[in-house]
Amino acid sequence: MTAFGGWHMPLQYKGILTEHLHTRAKAGLFDVSHMGELLVQGPAALGELDRLLTCRLDDLQPGRCRYGFLLREDGGILDDLIVFRTGAESWMLCVNAATTGRDARWVAEHLEGAAFRDASAETAKLDLQGPLADAVMRDLMPQAVGLERFHFREGSIRGIDVLASRTGYTGEPGFELFFSAEAAEALWDLLIELPDVQPAGLGARDTLRLEKGYPLYGSDIDEEHNPIEAGLERFVCREKDFIGRDALPAAGATRRVLTGFVCSGRRSARAHYRIYAADSPREADVSGPGPKAAGGGPVGQVTSGTFSPSLKRAIGLGYVDRAFAEDGRAIVLRGGGAAVRATITSPPFVG
Amino acid sequence: MTPKDLKYSKEHEWARIEGDEAVVGITDYAQEELGDITFVETPEKGASVKQSEVFATIESVKAASDIYAPLSGAIVETNEALEEHPEVINESPYEKGWICRIRLADAGEAENLMSAEGYEKYLEGLED
Numbered sequence: 001m002t003a004f005g006g007w008h009m010p011l012q013y014k015g016i017l018t019e020h021l022h023t024r025a026k027a028g029l030f031d032v033s034h035m036g037e038l039l040v041q042g043p044a045a046l047g048e049l050d051r052l053l054t055c056r057l058d059d060l061q062p063g064r065c066r067y068g069f070l071l072r073e074d075g076g077i078l079d080d081l082i083v084f085r086t087g088a089e090s091w092m093l094c095v096n097a098a099t100t101g102r103d104a105r106w107v108a109e110h111l112e113g114a115a116f117r118d119a120s121a122e123t124a125k126l127d128l129q130g131p132l133a134d135a136v137m138r139d140l141m142p143q144a145v146g147l148e149r150f151h152f153r154e155g156s157i158r159g160i161d162v163l164a165s166r167t168g169y170t171g172e173p174g175f176e177l178f179f180s181a182e183a184a185e186a187l188w189d190l191l192i193e194l195p196d197v198q199p200a201g202l203g204a205r206d207t208l209r210l211e212k213g214y215p216l217y218g219s220d221i222d223e224e225h226n227p228i229e230a231g232l233e234r235f236v237c238r239e240k241d242f243i244g245r246d247a248l249p250a251a252g253a254t255r256r257v258l259t260g261f262v263c264s265g266r267r268s269a270r271a272h273y274r275i276y277a278a279d280s281p282r283e284a285d286v287s288g289p290g291p292k293a294a295g296g297g298p299v300g301q302v303t304s305g306t307f308s309p310s311l312k313r314a315i316g317l318g319y320v321d322r323a324f325a326e327d328g329r330a331i332v333l334r335g336g337g338a339a340v341r342a343t344i345t346s347p348p349f350v351g
Numbered sequence: 352m353t354p355k356d357l358k359y360s361k362e363h364e365w366a367r368i369e370g371d372e373a374v375v376g377i378t379d380y381a382q383e384e385l386g387d388i389t390f391v392e393t394p395e396k397g398a399s400v401k402q403s404e405v406f407a408t409i410e411s412v413k414a415a416s417d418i419y420a421p422l423s424g425a426i427v428e429t430n431e432a433l434e435e436h437p438e439v440i441n442e443s444p445y446e447k448g449w450i451c452r453i454r455l456a457d458a459g460e461a462e463n464l465m466s467a468e469g470y471e472k473y474l475e476g477l478e479d
Contacts, residue, residue, distance in 0.1 A: 011386075011413070012386060015387050015441075016386060016387050016412045016413075017387040017389075017412070017438070018387075112389055203413065204388070207412060265389045265390070266389055266390040266437070267392070267410065268389070268410055268415075270389065270415075305392070306412060307389035307410070307412050314389075314390075320461075336415065336465065338415075
């Protein structure tokens with residue numbers, strides 16, 4: 001168990017590698033009830049949420065959801081989230097655990113006509129992810145089978161009311177299941193009994209998302225970075241007005257951009273390692289002290305790094321000078337007394 | 352079960368003493384704490400190591416850990432299987448997961464290590 005965002009969470013059950021590989025092969029079940037669910041309601045909700053979120057909302061029909069950001073006035077990212085349109089005038093924001101409180105206050109403060117409720121404490125969430133997730137749902141909630149990505153349906157599993165969305169953080173087909181916290185143990189027990197379903201913890205959740213290049217709030221994106229820098233401008237709709245829009249740089253106009261790398265071997269580079277060009281004039285010997293600042297300084301910094309169980313080598317994300325951030329460029333990652341060779345690679349790294 | 356024929360350090364390394372050489376590795380407790388091992392860095396053959404000093408690094412998915420030499424000497428062999436399959440340490444920490452073989456500088460240093468019984472008592476103390 002480990003502490004995460006104010007919660008006591010399972011890092012692993014049987015082992016990170018086995019849980020990761022099982023999720024890619026069959027179906028992993030993640031207890032992510034620590035995440036937040038914020039409800040916004042009323043005729044003013046669409047317009048008011050539209051001013052808070054970077055993604056377009058007016059074309060989102062009930063039963064559809066979309067990924068986007070809450071920004072500060074200066075364009076810094078307060079959170080990444082998925083917004084669900086549950087009805088003509090009702091919306092749910094699924095936000096990160098560590099930022100739930102801050103997001104709730106921000107949204108509540110900025111709403112005027114719309115009603116707001118933080119439903120996090122009474123809502124449980126289990127993610128069922130993997131190629132066999134559909135087969136599992138066929139028996140339990142057939143109306144969820146065949147849903148397209150970013151569509152959801154409300155129904156029930158064995159009498160428990162569930163909102164099942166075709167979304168997830170692993171890159172596998174699967175579902176995010178939202179339901180009443182009172183039924184959490186019952187639904188968990190029910191799903192775990194199924195032969196193809198294995199529990200998976202935060203450790204596997206991290207290796208799975210990193211293999212796909214999905215950013216993690218607090219590591220790869222945070223208030224000090226905007227979506228343009230993070231290479232995520234496709235989730236920003238500039239045609240409408242929202243808080244932070246006017247502070248955002250033009251597409252491609254930031255000094256650095258978030259990109260990925262694959263290491264030469266199994267040794268991982270960790271967050272905060274500095275990224276150097278491998279062919280920089282002073283980078284003659286990887287085991288040496290490293291180049292001096294002038295002419296051979298760092299071209300970036302690692303934000304996430306781990307071992308990829310699918311590739312059997314280390315991977316990661318980091319902010320790199322745009323001019324340098326081309327696929328195939330050779331880099332050296334330095335930190336913690338280590339020097340790791342890697343190659344710039346746009347994610348996803350797998351699949 | 353803690354193998355009876357080995358000696359143990361407080362940092363959870365073991366040594367199997369064979370005359371003037373010793374084979375060393377990490378204990379079952381250590382591999383359990385580390386989780387899935389993804390990378391092992393060992394010293395070069397011929398390098399000299401000192402008792403209680405860092406001589407290797409073991410990485411698991413989440414973090415890198417320093418490994419301390421249980422005895423001083425010169426590295427005469429390293430377990431090359433660990434390069435492609437470091438998870439062998441998780442599966443078989445006392446046998447297939449051996450890390451290196453050391454030609455001992457001072458066999459007397461073994462007195463600084465614990466017996467299997469002593470290590471088991473030590474582990475119980477940690478759990479409190």
